[in-house]
Amino acid sequence: MKQIDPCTLVLFGASGNLSRVKLMPGLFRLDALGRLPEKMAILSVGRSEVSLEAWRADIKGMLDAKFKKGYDQKVFERFIARNFYHANPPTDPNAFAKMKDKLSDEATFPQNLAFFLSVRPSDFAQVVDQLAEVGLTNEDKYWRRVVIEKPFGTNLPSAKELQASISKHLKESQIYRIDHYLGKSALQNILLQRFANTVLEPIWNSEYIDHVQITNTEMLGVGDRTQFYDATGALRDMIQSHVLQTLALTTMEQPKDLSPDAVRAEKIKVLEAIRPIPVNDIEHHAFRAQYAAGEINGEKVPGYLEELGDSSSVVETYAALKLFIDNPRWKGVPFYIRTAKRLHEADTRICIRFKKAPLQIGNGQHQNWLIIGIQPRECIKLEIESKIPGLDINTRTIELDAANRQDGDETVDAYEALLLNLMEGDNSQYLHISEVEAQWRLVDPVIEAWAKDRKPVHQYPAGSRDPEASKVIFEHEDQFWRYSIQLGGDAH
Ligand SMILES: NC(=O)c1ccc[n+]([C@@H]2O[C@H](COP(=O)([O-])OP(=O)(O)OC[C@H]3O[C@@H](n4cnc5c(N)ncnc54)[C@H](OP(=O)(O)O)[C@@H]3O)[C@@H](O)[C@H]2O)c1
Incomplete structure (x- = not known):
């Protein structure tokens, strides 16, 4: 303490x-x-x-x-x-x-x-x-x-303007910029699981990893925040902040210790190494959509444009990006990150698919997945191939599934943790200005391109899965959105 x-x-x-x-x-x-x-x-x-x-x-x-x-x-x-x-x-x-x-x-x-x-x-x-x-x-x-x-600015210029204004009076060490996701124990656990275990680090790179998916979906719609949402959109609201921070924790190099400066320095490095999204080929790197009327838990719900009362809006309630990190660890590995409202499931997770095993044994052999559940289930799960007992050589997927949370564990709200850190003077779970800027730098060109493109936006029925058309961002034909984290559930 x-x-x-x-x-x-x-x-x-x-x-x-x-x-x-x-x-x-x-x-x-x-x-x-x-x-x-x-x-x-x-x-x-x-x-x-x-x-x-x-x-x-x-x-x-x-x-x-x-x-x-x-x-x-x-x-x-x-x-x-x-x-x-x-x-x-x-x-x-x-x-x-x-x-x-x-x-x-x-x-x-x-x-x-x-x-x-x-x-x-x-x-x-x-x-x-x-x-x-x-x-x-x-x-x-x-x-x-x-x-x-949150939010620190609504784009890079406004974030810089706010920074210029407050830094006239405050040193960086005095400024605590909130992304309340960082106060979540499950997010802090990503670093712990990566660096407090010997088994994960050697395979945490492009030699073994085929691709990574970072997902944050909700079943809720925009509710009564239509005006706020229409001025914001999914990319600005969730990807620029929470999802990119999750990506940074998943991909950063090991800090020299867990001091605020060391942790943030590594996050900044990796965020700055993300390759800018090519605006001239945006359709293969970024996909947006809006929810249409549909059903959630058996109840009929209206579509976004209907709730907004403005059929001309092109603001996305679904956003997916393909990103690459230009450093030796992640060379050539696609990162698919997505967020959505009114999808068929509410889930925040990191799904890592490993490359094909060198030996392919019969049909139906799957690639390994490592899944880190953040919300609602805090877990770590590894899917591995195993022989089906019997005379023939066939494989099936079995899972090593561990809940991070055990009966009697304390539940701490993200804000409680952040308030305590504030009083302690520990700003490692708060954002450095370089992180905020790197995050805006990455999403701004997409936000601008999407705002200019006034063609009707792709629609998906509320309660459905990802729009089929979103697959356009996949790098390889055998890649697909990973759903349920339960084995035997619908993985494809
Ligand atoms: N609510 C959340 O879960 C959430 C999540 C993420 C980020 N945030 C951020 O947290 C901050 C506060 O959010 P909130 O939802 O608590 O906001 P809020 O309820 O709309 O307002 C917070 C306070 O600001 C003052 N205020 C409201 N309208 C004002 C006006 N027109 N002029 C001057 N002061 C006004 C009011 O205090 P007085 O009347 O007492 O002065 C009000 O209690 C915002 O920056 C928001 O972006 C909130």
């Missing part, structure tokens, strides 16, 4: 959805687990005037909604006593100076300050400017950290 300095978490946007559902309950759980330092305060900042009493009652409501089975009253008393509120009306030019005044009460607010900006992305730069103006980003005596929520 790392030592945490006494500190104050200043939470902008504390009345918002993220704070209600993840941050406040996450902080409460950390308190219950004894992971918050004794001297730690939470100052929530919002535009409206709210009394301390009303704010604490609001927090109780957030906890009641989250922990339906109840919670420990002693922990609640301790937690609620840490919580304070400050109104920062946008019309008040002295709002930030008043906040600084409030924070100067050292008996209540430890002076190491972490500012969590759970506000609209368009407000990130301005809040940092205002914090700096009143001297709250100054690290002369105490540490000062700023968490920037």
Whole structure:
């Protein structure tokens, strides 16, 4: 357990959805687990005037909604006593100076300050400017950290602009850029499984691996977020962030240790080694589609364009890319990454297919697959060929299947882990600016090309599998989308 300095978490946007559902309950759980330092305060900042009493009652409501089975009253008393509120009306030019005044009460607010900006992305730069103006980003005596929520920009130029703006006031070590996927234990496990075992590393390269698939699919549609989604799309929403981070963890070289700098340096190297997608041959490297009306769990659901009420939208709810990594380890290995809404299954996994065995014995011999399940099932599974007992020589696939999660294991939400890392000063699970930029650099040309191409987008019925047409990105005819992670399930 790392030592945490006494500190104050200043939470902008504390009345918002993220704070209600993840941050406040996450902080409460950390308190219950004894992971918050004794001297730690939470100052929530919002535009409206709210009394301390009303704010604490609001927090109780957030906890009641989250922990339906109840919670420990002693922990609640301790937690609620840490919580304070400050109104920062946008019309008040002295709002930030008043906040600084409030924070100067050292008996209540430890002076190491972490500012969590759970506000609209368009407000990130301005809040940092205002914090700096009143001297709250100054690290002369105490540490000062700023968490920037996702997304960091909406393309490379806007990410650079945001970076230029905040880096006037903050050093890289003070900036904590969130991709909450990195807080997931199953994602952190990729590194552990790769580098804490001797058996995997020797085969983790182009000599043995035929191709890799990284998949993140949902059965849910866009719901009531149609306007947000239509301004974003699957590529920007999921691939630019979570899926590329999963790819980086799967493909990076071994860091010299698990320090934040060493881990991020290797991720940056591999992200920067991904070959740009050739825009003049985009149709063989990138595929998009939209869900049409269909059925999910036996229920009829409308299509994306219908939900949006705009039949001219070309924004994708399905995106698949073929990528190559130009380094010696991954020379010539295709990486197929995809994300989709309203597919027939909700699953996040990494599927690695190995090359054909040198000896081909009879018909029906399959290539080995190694599958790392991330969500909903956390597992690692190896499919190998084995002799069918009997007089003849025939093979079948058997599996070594291990659940990562065992009865009684702790379940930690990604935000809990990230909040703890923030207070510890460990930014290895947060993004370095070079990672963010490499990720935008890769997807921007595709986003731009797709936005310009106004032809109707390929449709797939909600609840179906990948559109047949998506196979256009496969490098070889014998490659196919890998589905169920269960053996005997539908692998093809
Ligand atoms: N919700 C999630 O699961 C999720 C997931 C990934 C990323 N994020 C990111 O996390 C951040 C917060 O998300 P959220 O869903 O919690 O947002 P939200 O509920 O829409 O808003 C957060 C807070 O921002 C303030 N706010 C809202 N509208 C505003 C306006 N017009 N002008 C100024 N302030 C305004 C409000 O606080 P006051 O009125 O009290 O000032 C509100 O509580 C965003 O950057 C989002 O992109 C959220």
